[in-house]
Amino acid sequence: MSRQGKVSVIGSGFYGSTTAQRIAEYDIVEEVVLTDILEGKPEGLALDMNQSRPIEGFETRVTGATTHADGTGYEAIAGSQVVVITAGLPRKPGMSRMDLLEVNAGIVGGIAEHIAVHAPEAVIIVVSNPLDEMTALAQLRSKFPHQRVMGQAGMLDTARFTHFVAETLKVPVSSVRTLTLGSHGDTMVPVPSRCTVDGEPLARLLPAEKIEELVVRTRNGGAEIVGLLKTGSAYYAPSAAAARMARAVIEDSGAVMPVCAWVTGEYGISDVYLGVEAKLGRAGVESVIETELTDAETAALHEAAEAVRSKQADVAHM
Numbered sequence: 001m002s003r004q005g006k007v008s009v010i011g012s013g014f015y016g017s018t019t020a021q022r023i024a025e026y027d028i029v030e031e032v033v034l035t036d037i038l039e040g041k042p043e044g045l046a047l048d049m050n051q052s053r054p055i056e057g058f059e060t061r062v063t064g065a066t067t068h069a070d071g072t073g074y075e076a077i078a079g080s081q082v083v084v085i086t087a088g089l090p091r092k093p094g095m096s097r098m099d100l101l102e103v104n105a106g107i108v109g110g111i112a113e114h115i116a117v118h119a120p121e122a123v124i125i126v127v128s129n130p131l132d133e134m135t136a137l138a139q140l141r142s143k144f145p146h147q148r149v150m151g152q153a154g155m156l157d158t159a160r161f162t163h164f165v166a167e168t169l170k171v172p173v174s175s176v177r178t179l180t181l182g183s184h185g186d187t188m189v190p191v192p193s194r195c196t197v198d199g200e201p202l203a204r205l206l207p208a209e210k211i212e213e214l215v216v217r218t219r220n221g222g223a224e225i226v227g228l229l230k231t232g233s234a235y236y237a238p239s240a241a242a243a244r245m246a247r248a249v250i251e252d253s254g255a256v257m258p259v260c261a262w263v264t265g266e267y268g269i270s271d272v273y274l275g276v277e278a279k280l281g282r283a284g285v286e287s288v289i290e291t292e293l294t295d296a297e298t299a300a301l302h303e304a305a306e307a308v309r310s311k312q313a314d315v316a317h318m
Contacts (some may be wrong), residue, residue: 006080018239029081042064084242085111089103124148131183136312136315248281253280271309
């Protein structure tokens with residue numbers, strides 16, 4: 001098997017370490033680097049993952065590196081094609097994603113600057129919350145072109161929507177197609193008009209009030225898990241989404257995925273990071289793909305854009 005390139009994952013919590021493991025097990029890159037500010041933690045996790053290689057049959061090696069606020073340790077990410085930022089505080093029960101804004105802005109902003117120094121050609125995938133704002137901040141602080149900085153949100157939210165539909169109708173998840181756009185938060189825009197089951201419109205299979213119930217549950221999907229866990233937040237589904245995005249970039253696949261991307265006129269919206277469908281490749285977001293929406297869905301997307309625009313403007317001063 002041909003392996004090429006290098007992916008780095010910043011932050012070795014449950015989210016980061018699971019993302020690193022998934023990418024390593026794809027066996028498509030030479031190296032995955034896992035970093036953290038906790039001395040020895042990323043090195044220990046990397047050693048453990050490497051010892052799973054003979055069992056799972058992959059050759060990608062995992063390197064752990066302890067990093068510091070002054071930038072030492074970040075030399076380990078040099079040459080990365082993709083850097084995934086997972087660092088930051090997770091939500092606790094009762095917290096919104098926006099409650100994390102100030103503290104995570106300090107963390108993500110510093111990381112973006114270190115990435116610019118040590119991996120200046122990388123594509124950055126942000127997963128730290130609040131997602132839309134942290135994606136905008138990472139672009140501002142790295143000074144990378146907008147297409148090389150994106151956020152992971154729509155992949156996860158769409159997966160949650162798909163799961164809820166499949167469970168409700170008791171059908172395989174592979175038979176369900178859904179889509180969510182907008183923000184990763186209160187102004188998330190699930191798109192029922194694009195939802196099908198074995199090609200049949202969802203509206204023919206479920207009443208409108210049941211679809212709306214699933215939409216609301218999707219919008220609150222992260223909070224539901226946080227409430228059940230009581231300590232920590234989701235990481236299995238989020239890491240799967242981030243890893244798939246990284247894979248699309250590494251393989252230059254041109255896969256179309258719902259992500260947080262910079263829009264420049266699509267849907268009549270400009271100059272904001274927003275959840276949209278995008279074609280991903282080696283350069284990051286190669287293009288934003290517009291899809292047909294109902295008038296109500298379009299209006300909701302515009303509302304989401306204005307909500308996140310004001311918050312993204314705030315991070316410019318952080």
